[in-house]
Amino acid sequence: MAALPGVRRSELGDALRACRTAFVGVGLMSCMINLLYLTGSIFMLEVYDRVLPSRSIPTLVGLIIIAGFLYMAQGVLDMIRNRILGRIGTSLDEALNKRVFDTIVRLPLLVGNRNEGLQPLRDLDNVRSFLGGMGPSAFFDLPWLPLYLAICFAFHVMIGLTALVGAIILVGLTIVTEFLSRQPAKEAMGLAAQRNDLAQASRRNAEVMVSMGMTGRMNARWSEANEKYLGGNQRASDVAGGLGAVAKVLRMMLQSAVLAVGAYLVIHQEATAGIIIAGSILSARALAPVDLAIAHWKSFVAARQSWQRLTRLLEQMPAQTMPTQLQPPTSRLGVEGLAMVAPGDQRIIVQDVTFALAAGNGLGVIGPSGSGKSSLIRALVGVWQPVRGKVRLDGAALDQWSSDALGRHIGYLPQDVELFGGTIAQNIGRFDPEATSDGIIAAAKEAGVHEMIIKMREGYNTQVGEQGGALSAGQAQRVALARALYGNPFLIVLDEPNSNLDTEGDEALTRAIRSARERGAIVIVVAHRPIGVEAVDQILVLRDGRMQAFGPKEQVLAQVLQPRATPPAPIKVVSEGGVTKS
Template sequence: MAVAPIVRRSELGEALGACRSAFIGVGVMSCIINLLYLTGSMFMLEVYDRVLPSRSVPTLIGLIVLAAGLYMAQGVLDVIRSRILGRVGTALDEALNARVFDTIVRLPLMIGGRNEGLQPLRDLDNVRSFLGGMGPSAFFDLPWLPFYLAICFAFHVLIGVTALAGAIILVSLTLITEYMSRQPARQAIGLASRRNDLAAASRRNAEVLVAMGMSGRLTKRWSDANEKYLAGNQRASDVAGGLGAIAKVLRMMLQSAVLGVGAYLVIHQEATAGIIIAGSILSARALAPVDLAIAHWKSFVAARQSWHRLNRLLEQMPVKATPTLLQSPSSQLSVEGLAIVAPGDQKVIVQDVTFALSAGSGLGVIGPSGSGKSSLVRALVGVWQPVRGKVRLDGAALDQWSSDLLGRHVGYLPQDVELFAGTVAQNVSRFDPEAKPDGIIAAAKEAGVHDMIVKMRDGYNTEVGEQGTALSAGQAQRLALARALYGDPFLIVLDEPNSNLDTEGDEALTRAVRGARERGAIVVVVAHRPIGIEGVDQILVLKDGRMQAFGPKETVLAQVLQPRVTAPAPIKIVSDSGVAKS
C-alpha cells in the first residue's frame, strides 16, 4: 500500500498558521459585518414600503435608531477586523524578521555577490503591509457575493440576473487584471532592485566617483536605470489602475441598471418602490469586494511574489541544527587537504593546503597578490566553506560549531575594515550586551589603542558613525584589531592588519600578536610588509593557491629569499631593510 508523502508547510506558512485563531476571528467578524451591510438596503426598503405609505413618524424614528445602532456596530467590528489583520502582519514580521536577516548575512557567503541584497527584507515588508491593509478584507468579503446575489434574486429574478451579469463581468476583470499585471509587476521589482543596487554602490564609492570625475557618468547610468524602473512601474500601475477604473465605472453602471430594472418592475406592478432602492444598494454592496480587490490587486501581486521569493530563499537556507556544545578549543588548529572555491563560483582558488599549529604559535601567510591568502583565512574562520578538506580546532571540524559559539573563540580582522554605527565600546565588544568594561579595556590595551581611545571626545562612548566614518582608516583598523582580540579568543586571524597603520600602529600590532601568543592563542597574519610578520614564528608561502613552503620563519624566509635562476615566477619578498628581493 503506497503511503502518501507528507507535505511539509513552509516557514512562512507555519508563521501564518500560528495566526489561525486570528483568521478565524476575522472570518466570524466578516460574517457579522456582511450581515450588517444589509442595514442600508433593509432601511430603505422599510422606509419606502412602510413609513411613506403609513406616514408614521414613530416608525421612522424607530428605524433610524435601529439603523444607527447597527451602523455603529458595523463600524466597531470593521475597526477591530482591520486592527487584527494589522497585528497578524506584525506577528508574521516578528516571527520571521530575525530569520530573514540571518539569510541576508549568510547569503553572500553561499552565493557570493550575486545576491538580492536587501530584497528579502523588502519582501517581508511587502507581505506585512498587504496583510495590514484593505486587501485581505476584500478577500474575506468576496465569499459573500453569492449571498447578496441570492437576496437580489429574492427581490425579483430580473434584479438578480442584472446583478449576476455585473458580477460575472467584474470577476472576469479581476482575472484579466491578474493575468495582465503579473509580468509588469515582476519586471518592476527587478528594475527597482537594480536601481537600488547602483545607488548603494555609488554611495559607498562616493570619494572615487568625485575624485576621478566619474559622478556624471554614474549619474547617467542611474538616470537610465531609474527611467527603466519608472517605465516598468508605470506599466504595472497603468494595468491595475486602468482596470480598476473600468471596474468602478461598471459598478456604477450596474447600480443604475438595477434602478432601471426596478423602475420597470414597479411600472408593471411586479415590485414595490422600496425594492428599487434596496436592490440598487444591495447589488452595489455585492460587488464592492470585487471592486476593492481590483483596486488592491497591485499590492496583492507584489505580496504574492514576495511570498514566493521568501519561501524559495528560506528553503535554500534552512535553519541550522543546534550542534552539541563542545569544550572551548585550547590546543591545536589543523588544516587537512583544504580546497576553497569562492561562493557562487566554480574556480578553485586554494587547493591541497595542509598544516597544523599548536597553542602559542604564530603563522605568517605571504605570497603574491591573487595567491589565495585572503581566501585561505576566510576558510580558517569558517565564513567560507571548503569544497574539500577540513579545518579543525582541537580535532573538531568548524561545521560542528554554530557560528555564534565559534565566534567566541575566533578573532578576525578582514582586509576591508568596517565598523558599525555605535560607540567605540560597543564595536570593540562586538555589541555584546553583557560586555564588562574591564574586558573592553583589556582588549583595547592588548591592541595598544587604549590611549588613543581615551583621548577621543567621549572616550569609549565616542560614536564612530555609520561604517566608522567618524574615524580615520588607521583608527578604524586599530579598533578592529581590538575587536578581534576581545574576549581572549583562541584563534586570531588578521588579514593585512597593518595596511593603514603608521609606525606606532605597527609596533602595537607586533606587541599584540606576541601578547596573544604568550597567553596561548594561535595567531595567523596575512602580510605584505615585513613588520606584519615580526611577531610570528611560522611562515606559510602561497602561490597560485598552492603551498610553496611551510615551516619556521627563519628557515622558510631563507629558502624563498634565495636567488632562483631557473624559477619562472619567483615570489617577491620584502626584506627587513625594505629592499625587494626575488
C-alpha cells in the same frame, strides 16, 4: 496541522498557520460585518414601503435608532478586523525577521555577489504591508457575494439576473487583471531592485566618484536605471489602475441598471419603490469586494511574488540547527587537504593545503597577490565552506559549531575593515549586551589602542559613525584589532592588519600578537610587508592557490627571500603529522 509525508512545509506557511485563530476571528467578524451591510438596504426598504405610506414619524425614529446602532456596530467590527489583520502581518514579521536577516548575512557567503541584496527584507515588508492593508478584507468579503445575489433574486428574478450578470463581468475582469498584471509587476520589482543596488553602490563609493569626476557618468547610469524603473512601474500601474477604473465604472453602471430594472418592475406593478433602492444598494454592495480586490490587485501580485521568493529562499537556506555545545578549544588548529572555491563560482582558488598549529604558535601567510591568502583565512574562520578537506579546532571540524558559539573563540580582522554605527566600546565588545567595561578596556590595551581612545573627546563613548566614517583608516583598523582580541579568543586571524598603520601602530600590532601568543592563542597573519610577520614563528607560502612551503619562519624566509640568481635549496615542508619533506 501535520505535514504530509515527503512534503516540506513552508516556514511562511507555518508562520501564518500560527495565526489561524486570528484568521478564524477575522472570518467570524467578516460574517457579522457582511450581515450588518444589509442595514442600509433594509432601512431604505422599510422607509419607502412602510414609513412613507403610513407617514409614521415614530416608526421613522425607531428605524433611525436601530440603523444607527447597527452602523456603529459595523464600524467597530470593521476597525477591529483591520487591526487584527495588521497584527497578523506584524506577527508574521516577528516570526520571520530574524530568519530573513540571517539569510541576508549568509547568502553572500554562499553565492557571492550574485545575490538579491536586501530584497528579502523588502519582500517581507511587502507581505506584511499587504496583510495589514485593505486587500485581505476584500478577499474575506468575496465569499458573501452569493448571499447578496440571493437576496436580489428574492426581491425579483430580473433584479437578481441583472446583479448576476454584473458579478460575472467583474469576476471575469478580476481574472483578466491577474493575467495582465503579473508580468509587469514582476518586471517593476526587478527594475526597482537594480535601481536600489546602483544607489547603494554609488553611496558607498562617493569619494571615488567625486574625486575622479565620475559623478556625471554615474548620474547618467542612475537616470537610465530610474527611467526603466519608472517605465516598468508605470506599466504595472496602468494595468491595475485602468482595470480598476473599468471595474468602478461597471459597478456604477450596474447600480443604475438595477435602478432601471426596478423602475420597470414598479411601472408594471411587479415591485415596490423600496425594492428599487434596496436592490440598487445590495447589488452595489455585492460587487464592492470585487471592485476593492481589483483596486488592490497590484499589491496582491507584489505580495504573492514576495511570498514565493521568500519561500524559495528559506527552503534553500534552512535554519541552522544548534549542535552539541563543545568545550572551548585550547590546544591546536588542524587543516586537512583544504580546497576552496569562491561563493557562487566553480574555479578552485585554494587546494591541497595541509598544516597544523599548536597553542602559542604564530603563523605568517605570505605570497603574491591572487595566490589565495584571503580565501584561505576565510575558510579558517568559517566564513567560506571548503569544497574538500576540513578545518579543525582541537579535532572538531568547524561545522560542528554554531556560528555564534564558534565566534566567541575566533578573532578576525578582515582586509577591508568596516565598523558598525555605534560607540567605540560597542564595536570593540562586538555589541554584546553583556560585555563588561573591564573586558573592553583589556582588549583595547592588548591592541595598544587604549591611549588613543581616551584622548578622544568622548573616549570609549565616541560614535564611530556609519561604517566607521568618523575615524581615520588607521584608527578604524586599530579599533577593529581590539575587536578581534576581545574576549581572549583562541584563534586570531588578521588579514593585512598593518595596511593602514603608521610606525606606532605597527609596533602596537607586534606587541598584540606576541601578547596573544603568550596567553596560548594561535595567531595567523596575512602580510605583504616583513614587519607584519615579525611576531610569528611559522611561515606558510602560497602560490597559485597551492602551499609552496610551511615551516619555521627563519628557514622559510631564507629560502623565499634569497637572490634569484642563487639556485633555491629544497624547502622543507612540515606536514600535520610532523613529517619533514623536501
